[in-house]
Amino acid sequence: MPAPDARAWTLKVALSQRPWSFVASIGMAASFVCNGLTPVIVGKAVDEAVATSSLIRLVIWIAVLAGVFLLAIATNLISRFMLVRSQQLVSHDLRTMVTDRIQDPRGIAGRDRTAGGLLSIASADTTRVGEIVMMTVMPVGEASAIVYGAILMFTINPWLSVATLLGGVYLVIVAIRVARPLQRRSVARQQAIAEAAATATDVVQGLRILKGLGAILTVRGRYDEVSDIAYRKTIHANAAEARLNGTTEAMGALFVSGLGIAAGALALNGLISVGQLITVVGLSQFLITPMTMFGRNLASRWASAEASGKRIRELLGADFESTAHADTASTDRLLQSLPTGLSVVRGTDPELMALLESLPRNRVIVTPHAADLFDGSVADNVHPVWTIAEEALHVASCDDIPEGPDKRVGENGRMLSGGQRQRVALARAIAFDPEVLVLQDPTTSVDSVTEQIIAERVGAHRGEKITLVFSQAPAWNAVADHHFEVAQVRAMADEHLIVVSR
Template identity: 25%
Template structure:
């Protein structure tokens, strides 16, 4: 017996498409009605022309001409309005659904307990944009498919009333066209899925290159990195060419088959009229329908391709949405106390770290090995699943693994030394939600005041993506200001002053100690200024805490410490 989880893992793409259809069933129903009305009106036009010719030839009177013109005007009005409002409904639903999937994929990719999808951030970006858009196309594709079927059926019925053979020819031709193109559409779906994957890999590669551009220049690895990117980009280009060829073959085959069917209907109608089996009016109707039916047939034959493309994109979205989280967060909340307790943590280079930071204490951790500092910060930031390391981390006397992500984030904030700067303003970077009560104090404590004063816009000064119009020191102080403005119960800073000069570093260290008084603060650093401002310094060496005391005590008692931190 197959469990529901296994079923979801086997058909995640179809589940996503069903969800999209279910959420937009109302809009799709109205869109189908209006687009069906549009297609029926398009098909009714040659039928009406045939009837007008038939009656005119029989009666030989022109008195009915104004009535006929009025009838045609009504048909044209119905066609125009139904298309206008039908497409408005469907495109609005399509755009809204694409937005929903983009937000959902982004939420999965950005959550603190990341999903184990095996995808890089650049690939997730492509999935959250192009694949989300193509998946949402199913909302528009299904009504258009049904409406085109309505047009084909109306034409087949109308032709059957003139001659059964004409009606059967249209139905048989439509079925044959759909069968041939359905087979070809599978190839398009497979090729499109592979193309999206290769484009995503190329995007991830270039994102990595941009992030590591300076280090690459430093050791001369930029040319090797460029060659690596060129390889994956070439693969993406070749796959795009393959997809274009398959699409071209599909479009050409669809056009040829539709043309063959239209010509066949016209020739058969002409032969039947010549044999006096149908009237001249019915011939006019048949030839007109053969021309008008080209559009719904083209639409009808294109739909399998778009369905397969939507399915392929949905399958790629499922890589993110259906992936299990790296860790299952708990549901508890920490106690109001601001204690931080690390008990026997073993992970990577950490070999049983034990330390306790009491509520309101300012503690500095001097990590002799940069990797140990990075690993400790990652554990506290929930970037490492609790089951991936031994020992326990307690926040407010509760294990970190038992806390919900939201409550953990409310209680403890870990600010990395390379915090991202976003396009926007200084204000939006420091206080993204606009709710901080510590904005002015954070700006002053981080000494970002000179940047604010330098521009007449002040805190509303525009910041470019990644802070490209700011210096390294300004970006670092902006990131520090954001961390201080959050005013979290427990704040962990890692190397917050590496890009500023010694005088600024000294002032920032004092300001942090003053602003964070009575709030638990941990700084992982080798900065003498920050170490001196701390209430207590813990020395982390070879994966364990080997010494503790004030900065000045350790300078006099521990020669290794003195050599490591003095500069």
């Protein structure tokens, strides 16, 4: 995949699946040519078999026609398989890049981004850009069909060939000019749809909180507003697309009619045979589809892909929110200065947390106060090894969760209570078993009895490993081996850590 800031990014994405997309292009061109051979074969059969009443020649041309049909079917199947495969691979690669960027622990700097907006980019936009591979396949087949038709027309009458080429170019120019409003409106449509999808996702994600606040009517009004805007933008864009389709279909019909009338006049004057007239009429009917679709695909599909590509590139190219990390030597010095066992730190310091988060993640885990859970079972959210997950859940006092480790939590844990979500997130951190574990108010959503049990179990489970708990809760203070003020830990970090930019 090209870099987000690469020039002609959309074109490079479209060509990223070569040579398989080229195989699809060749197959599609062959399929179009085979379909275009049908009127030629019928015309030859009329001149050589029907006009001469030759049964043998008729059988031969029927066999040739059957062979051409089989070849057209085979090449069409191969090319479409390669096309769909290439589209899916491009969409998959883009989705992987987008999700990796979203999940990067260094964060995304700049404007705030909602979960729904990110979901829209990772799903709808990546799929739409993946479909751009079609632009390396279908237009090739359509252009091949137009050139092929012009060559055959030249064997019948040079002026018909010139008319075919000029007609094809004219239809493309008309389609591109008529599609200009569609290109602008496609961008507005996709932005509006993305905002509506983002709002819906965010509402569902926070539905429980919204009900508690009694804000359902307010949120409903907000969603109605963005949904109406998306509806109007979609109607506006669809109207432009309908004008494009209607214009290209009308111009194509006029072209075919004119070509047929010209061929009829040539036949009446004896300049071409009846079989050649049949060939011209058949070719005209065959050419109307590639001629109209060629300009339409270039105009409409490319506009949609460009709009989605812009959103993807903006996300992939966004700066990192956190770009600092501690070097190995200073990390070792800081960890050696911290006491073993469970230490309670009183007070908060966001800058200290940023320093701790800059430590290597394979050695130090800093758990956020509110962690995300993913759709799946409780055990799946803790650790892939069942025994490790089960032990960590016991330490975090998750024994009261109905159905136990097999219970599905729903997206972001929506099927669990607040206390259950917090304990499952704590179990996940415990299961990782890092050299240093930093917990930030890990039991604020549980009752005091459960909090005391969790504190005792975490202390016993962690043993001599370094555990820092930022909390004012009496339960943690009661089991702590050491007590610190936040300023003391900050002084140790400032003394030993050397943080560098990545």
